[in-house]
Amino acid sequence: MMQNQPQFLECLVTCYQWASMNQPPTDDKTVSPTRDVFRARLDHFYKQMRGNLWSETEGALMTAVVGEIGNNCFDHNLGQWRDAPGCWFEWGSLPDNSLGWVLIADRGQGVRSSLERVDPSIQSDQQAIDTAFSKILSGRSPEKRGNGLKFVKQIVNGDSRRGLLFLSGEGRMVLGKLGDLAVRYSAELVKGKKIFGTWTLLLGEKS
Amino acid sequence: MKIQIKKFGEILTSRSEGREAYLVSRAYLKPTQNDELVELDFEGVKVLTPSWADEYITGLRSEYGKRLVCLPSTNATVIASLKMLD
Numbered sequence: 001m002m003q004n005q006p007q008f009l010e011c012l013v014t015c016y017q018w019a020s021m022n023q024p025p026t027d028d029k030t031v032s033p034t035r036d037v038f039r040a041r042l043d044h045f046y047k048q049m050r051g052n053l054w055s056e057t058e059g060a061l062m063t064a065v066v067g068e069i070g071n072n073c074f075d076h077n078l079g080q081w082r083d084a085p086g087c088w089f090e091w092g093s094l095p096d097n098s099l100g101w102v103l104i105a106d107r108g109q110g111v112r113s114s115l116e117r118v119d120p121s122i123q124s125d126q127q128a129i130d131t132a133f134s135k136i137l138s139g140r141s142p143e144k145r146g147n148g149l150k151f152v153k154q155i156v157n158g159d160s161r162r163g164l165l166f167l168s169g170e171g172r173m174v175l176g177k178l179g180d181l182a183v184r185y186s187a188e189l190v191k192g193k194k195i196f197g198t199w200t201l202l203l204g205e206k207s
Numbered sequence: 208m209k210i211q212i213k214k215f216g217e218i219l220t221s222r223s224e225g226r227e228a229y230l231v232s233r234a235y236l237k238p239t240q241n242d243e244l245v246e247l248d249f250e251g252v253k254v255l256t257p258s259w260a261d262e263y264i265t266g267l268r269s270e271y272g273k274r275l276v277c278l279p280s281t282n283a284t285v286i287a288s289l290k291m292l293d
Contacts, residue, residue, distance in 0.1 A: 035221065035223065039220070039221065039224075042218065042220065043218055046218060046253070046254060057283045060253055060254045060282065060283060060284045061283055061284055061287070063218065063220075063253075063254045063284075064220065064254050064255065064256045064284045064287070064288070067218075067220030067221070067254065067256045067258075068220070068256050068257070068258060070220075071220060071221045071222065071256075071258060074221075075221075075222060147257050147258075147261065147291050147292075148256070148257060148258050150291065151256065151257045151287065151288070151291050154287065154291075155287060
């Protein structure tokens with residue numbers, strides 16, 4: 001088991017508050033203000049989780065998923081932050097080491113604001129999220145992008161030991177067999193407090 | 208000509224890094240003959256995402272077309288990322 005682990009439920013609440021508050025507190029420990037800081041923490045995440053909780057292959061796949069989601073925070077929000085720049089990135093495992101968890105969030109423009117510029121038919125947060133996870137479409141048009149979240153969906157759905165809850169505005173995406181567990185962990189938080197940018201809880205059983 | 212992708216790093220995730228790797232490769236890693244294959248060797252890469260791969264491979268493909276070949280890999284992230292580009 002990893003030492004000096006942050007407490008999962010406490011972190012879940014703090015991260016959700018950060019992503020949904022009007023004025024977020026500064027948090028240097030968990031917020032990567034620039035991509036370089038996120039990148040360095042991603043390396044540390046890979047080494048720590050692969051060695052302690054996940055197999056080589058599982059650790060690599062989960063790191064790729066986290067890399068896609070975390071880099072999206074920067075790719076779509078540079079110059080667009082509501083206030084605090086960067087992304088929240090925190091991880092750990094449950095005390096019995098049965099499950100690893102990852103929290104990623106940002107206070108950017110959100111999925112709908114990004115995509116409705118390139119597809120005016122998008123009318124809601126939910127429609128924007130459904131589009132982001134299923135179609136090759138990016139808010140950074142005319143650049144040919146938009147396969148990152150399809151990759152995330154494919155990997156998380158590809159093994160019953162994984163799950164993900166993704167929130168933006170009032171919309172959500174639940175993926176993988178552990179997706180319902182992620183929803184249950186977050187159910188009380190989500191009531192009445194919408195996420196400004198994006199918020200993700202990724203779960204992966206020990207392998 | 209074989210390009211060892213691990214020389215750009217073992218964990219390759221962002222578009223900006225993929226783009227930079229492509230620009231470096233275009234400038235410094237050129238085949239000596241016009242019909243020479245350009246082989247991408249992913250041996251030693253631990254994590255690859257479709258975003259990095261898209262910037263790097265799509266860029267090189269525009270330069271070398273069908274002469275660009277991705278060598279087989281057993282790494283699950285390399286396999287999944289390359290599949291996304293097909």
